[in-house]
Amino acid sequence: MKCYVCAKEGRDTDAVAVCIVCGMGLCMAHAIREETDVWEGGYPFPAKKVKDTLPRILCPECSLAMKGEK
Amino acid sequence: MASLMRRSVAELVGTMLLVYFGPGAAALLLMIAARESGPMQSLTIGSLGGLADWLAIGLAFAIVIAMVIYALGRVSGAHINPAVTIALFASKRFPATDTVAYIIAQMVGAVIGSILFYLSAGLDAVTIGGLGATAPAAGVTFGMAVLAETIGTFVLMLIIMGVAVDERAPPGFAGLIIGLTVGGIITTIGGLTGSSLNPARSFGPMVGDLLLGGPDVVAAFPIYIIGPILGALIAVFFYDWVVKED
Numbered sequence: 001m002k003c004y005v006c007a008k009e010g011r012d013t014d015a016v017a018v019c020i021v022c023g024m025g026l027c028m029a030h031a032i033r034e035e036t037d038v039w040e041g042g043y044p045f046p047a048k049k050v051k052d053t054l055p056r057i058l059c060p061e062c063s064l065a066m067k068g069e070k
Numbered sequence: 071m072a073s074l075m076r077r078s079v080a081e082l083v084g085t086m087l088l089v090y091f092g093p094g095a096a097a098l099l100l101m102i103a104a105r106e107s108g109p110m111q112s113l114t115i116g117s118l119g120g121l122a123d124w125l126a127i128g129l130a131f132a133i134v135i136a137m138v139i140y141a142l143g144r145v146s147g148a149h150i151n152p153a154v155t156i157a158l159f160a161s162k163r164f165p166a167t168d169t170v171a172y173i174i175a176q177m178v179g180a181v182i183g184s185i186l187f188y189l190s191a192g193l194d195a196v197t198i199g200g201l202g203a204t205a206p207a208a209g210v211t212f213g214m215a216v217l218a219e220t221i222g223t224f225v226l227m228l229i230i231m232g233v234a235v236d237e238r239a240p241p242g243f244a245g246l247i248i249g250l251t252v253g254g255i256i257t258t259i260g261g262l263t264g265s266s267l268n269p270a271r272s273f274g275p276m277v278g279d280l281l282l283g284g285p286d287v288v289a290a291f292p293i294y295i296i297g298p299i300l301g302a303l304i305a306v307f308f309y310d311w312v313v314k315e316d
Contacts, residue, residue: 041144042241043245044143044147044148045163
């Protein structure tokens with residue numbers, strides 16, 4: 001698979017990841033890795049944040065959209 | 071996880087809201103009944119609409135319980151009931167230090183809830199409504215009342231175990247189902263004991279009445295300690311036993 005963002009810019013780069021939201025192939029330069037907090041518990045126990053986080057790979061477009069900046 | 075202080079404040083606020091809206095509805099119903107039939111009448115809940123009176127009170131409890139669970143469940147666990155906290159502690163699901171802090175917060179919150187209702191509704195809420203305090207109905211003995219409260223709280227704790235504590239429970243339903251269960255229990259048991267199911271729920275109006283000159287229901291208070299705690303303990307151990315894989 002090739003990087004979709006690079007392909008749009010006329011470059012041919014191998015993808016190393018896939019955006020979890022839109023499924024776009026992404027090269028290292030365009031893959032955005034975000035750490036997502038994991039919570040356990042909840043009613044009737046207080047919810048607590050787990051020490052480890054879950055990684056999430058996003059493309060630049062989805063990353064902006066998830067932050068409400070688009 | 072939020073600090074014990076924040077979680078205790080959440081329990082205090084949750085129980086305060088429970089007592090304001092739940093027993094508040096009971097007090098208001100008596101105030102409305104007094105307006106309809108005159109203050110000299112001997113009024114009980116049911117004078118206006120029979121079992122529908124209890125259904126209305128049950129619905130007020132159901133809605134506020136669901137609201138508190140959805141709003142504060144993630145913060146403190148939204149027990150808002152010492153019997154629930156004690157049962158979770160007894161089954162080794164909740165630490166001892168947190169248990170003591172939660173119970174104190176629930177009791178204080180219940181008293182504040184009753185005082186706030188008095189400040190909102192006036193002295194009639196105390197003299198006519200008794201701030202929604204619980205006492206057994208005429209003809210219901212101490213033993214009968216304890217039994218009814220035990221059975222009611224058994225059902226409450228059983229649904230908490232099934233819909234919330236059990237990891238296999240479907241997420242998102244706890245507040246709604248637990249609230250409605252309490253509403254249903256109140257509709258049936260309300261006419262017998264007032265259907266407290268919760269020592270804090272009885273404690274708040276009782277203390278409020280003592281402070282503000284309402285009816286003295288102190289003698290009945292042990293019913294609302296023994297019954298709910300016993301019912302919750304039986305439910306938690308029964309559930310753990312009954313779901314055990316062979």
